[in-house]
Amino acid sequence: MVEITAKLLGRSVFVAGEVVECSITFSNSGVSAVRNGASVNKAKTAKLAWASAQIHCQCSVNETLVDVSSTGHTSSAHLTPSGSDTSFVPFKGEKGSTLMTTSPKILFCDLILLPGDTQTFVYSEVLPFDLIPSYRGTAVKYSYKITIGAQRFGSRTKLMRVPFRVMVVPGLTDTSFPAEETGDLRPSNPFHQKPVSETSVIDIALENLQTLTGRRGPSFFNITNSRGRVARFCLFKQAYRIGDDIVGTCDFTEASVSCVQFSVTLQSEEQVSESCRRKTGQGTVTTQYSKHDEFCLSTAKTHFSIAIPLTATPSFTTDLVTLRWRLHFEFVTSKVPLSERPEPKDADDSPVWQGPALLDVETMVWDLPVTVYATKPTFVNSISLLKTNSVCLV
Numbered sequence: 439m440v441e442i443t444a445k446l447l448g449r450s451v452f453v454a455g456e457v458v459e460c461s462i463t464f465s466n467s468g469v470s471a472v473r474n475g476a477s478v479n480k481a482k483t484a485k486l487a488w489a490s491a492q493i494h495c496q497c498s499v500n501e502t503l504v505d506v507s508s509t510g511h512t513s514s515a516h517l518t519p520s521g522s523d524t525s526f527v528p529f530k531g532e533k534g535s536t537l538m539t540t541s542p543k544i545l546f547c548d549l550i551l552l553p554g555d556t557q558t559f560v561y562s563e564v565l566p567f568d569l570i571p572s573y574r575g576t577a578v579k580y581s582y583k584i585t586i587g588a589q590r591f592g593s594r595t596k597l598m599r600v601p602f603r604v605m606v607v608p609g610l611t612d613t614s615f616p617a618e619e620t621g622d623l624r625p626s627n628p629f630h631q632k633p634v635s636e637t638s639v640i641d642i643a644l645e646n647l648q649t650l651t652g653r654r655g656p657s658f659f660n661i662t663n664s665r666g667r668v669a670r671f672c673l674f675k676q677a678y679r680i681g682d683d684i685v686g687t688c689d690f691t692e693a694s695v696s697c698v699q700f701s702v703t704l705q706s707e708e709q710v711s712e713s714c715r716r717k718t719g720q721g722t723v724t725t726q727y728s729k730h731d732e733f734c735l736s737t738a739k740t741h742f743s744i745a746i747p748l749t750a751t752p753s754f755t756t757d758l759v760t761l762r763w764r765l766h767f768e769f770v771t772s773k774v775p776l777s778e779r780p781e782p783k784d785a786d787d788s789p790v791w792q793g794p795a796l797l798d799v800e801t802m803v804w805d806l807p808v809t810v811y812a813t814k815p816t817f818v819n820s821i822s823l824l825k826t827n828s829v830c831l832v
Contacts, residue, residue: 440484440551441465444586444600447560449819451603453812454569455610455639460584460600462491463558466551483552489545489588490526491561495570495604496581498534499758501716503577503723508714509535509758526595528585537580538569545586561586565604567611571812572603573751575708576723578759603822605752605812607643608650640814650811651677661769663802666694668769673806679813681748684765687741690734698799699770703729704744706751707762714758726766748821752812767804772797 447459466484499506529536545559561584573580583599653675661668670689678684684704690697708723727750730742744765754761776794783789 439467440486440588440590441467442489442586442588442596442598444584444598446584446600446602449815450601450822451605451815451819452565453610453639453643453815454565454571454604454606455567455643456815457562457564458493458584458602459560459562460491460586461558461560462489462545462586463556464489464549464551464588465556466553483550485591486546486549486551487589487591488547489549489559489586490542491545491584491586492526492528492542493538493540493563493565493582493584494528494536495538496529496532496534496583497537497758498579498581500577503716503720504710504714504758505716526587528583528587528597530597534579538566540566569604569606570756571606571751571754573754573761575751575759575761576725577708577710578756603818605815605818606754607646607812609646610639610643643812644814647679647811647813651675651679651682659806661767661802661804663695663769663771663800665771665773668693668695668697668771668802669700671767673765676807677809677811678746679811680746680750680752681813681817682746684744684746684808685741686765687739688734689739691738696735696772696776697769698735698772698797699731699733701729701731701768702742702744703727703766703768704746705764705766707760707764709760709762711758711760746810748813748818750810752810763808763810765806765808767806769802769804770799771802772799774798 441464443463443465445461447461452458464486499509526542528539528542540563543561543563545561546557549557551557563584570580572582581601582604583601585597585599587595587597589595656672656674657676659671659673661671668690670692672687672689674685686702688700704727706725706727708725710720727747728744730744732740732742734740751761753763781789
């Protein structure tokens with residue numbers, strides 16, 4: 439029996455353009471035993487014909503929300519060749535359609551493992567820049583996996599998969615990395631792809647994120663209803679990275695309408711493309727995350743802070759779905775003016791104001807779009823629930 443163990447090196451979260459590395463170990467689990475003073479092998483020598491590895495992106499949809507026939511995607515089941523039992527088909531048995539595959543890389547051919555022997559190989563691949571981010575939504579799911587296939591002589595091909603997460607940073611392309619002057623005068627090889635260092639990808643990605651999410655100046659919004667001004671809201675910026683805190687302030691000092699309570703909720707909107715919707719007039723799927731509630735009657739100024747979870751997916755758009763983010767506000771206001779609070783006559787005076795026992799109120803709703811970008815992958819990796827290793831028996 440041959441045991442295959444695969445483990446991602448470093449982390450399980452990557453930025454498009456980075457190098458993904460995976461350590462793959464093949465072990466013959468047979469051991470020697472001593473019987474009547476003689477050594478006896480419990481397992482035979484294992485002979486593996488070949489082993490290969492490949493990365494692919496799988497897209498699966500909720501057919502109650504998405505019309506599969508309109509997507510133009512071909513199911514992975516229809517792409518599986520007839521001789522797949524003895525060939526390497528990384529998406530075999532996967533649901534949905536395969537959107538992207540890298541070129542398969544051969545790990546070895548004709549590997550012989552004696553009982554107790556172990557051989558380790560390292561698979562590495564540069565992720566393309568133009569990828570779709572990993573996403574697990576209600577209507578659509580995009581997932582990335584490394585598939586390792588191996589076959590023993592005279593047996594079927596066995597597959598194992600190691601999932602990982604991909605984040606995409608806008609503006610990060612292969613043209614972002616200028617060619618280095620090495621002084622090599624040999625003719626260049628157009629078929630040789632010069633590897634991009636992982637450090638340079640991360641550095642430029644962080645620079646792009648800093649430019650996209652840097653504070654450019656506060657934005658002010660006057661919140662009003664049919665009766666007058668409710669509050670003045672200030673948001674310091676409208677572009678954030680996952681893991682950031684969204685901080686805003688509410689100023690009620692110049693309000694002409696009494697606000698009793700307000701709430702702010704961070705929401706994501708998943709909207710299926712109109713051409714791919716199962717039903718006409720199908721709405722968006724809204725998911726709620728962090729929420730801030732506050733009673734603000736007689737409050738002059740206040741603020742809130744809402745965290746964007748590291749498990750969130752940044753804003754993106756594909757031919758199937760669009761993911762947007764917004765702040766959902768609810769203001770509970772009084773329909774009638776409240777009696778004015780008495781002013782103290784002197785420093786020792788402490789007037790008492792009794793609020794009404796019953797209050798006729800109404801609720802107004804306001805949505806403010808915000809943009810959410812990726813962040814440093816090591817931050818997300820710290821809370822990732824993806825397994826970084828996998829085991830398969832051949």
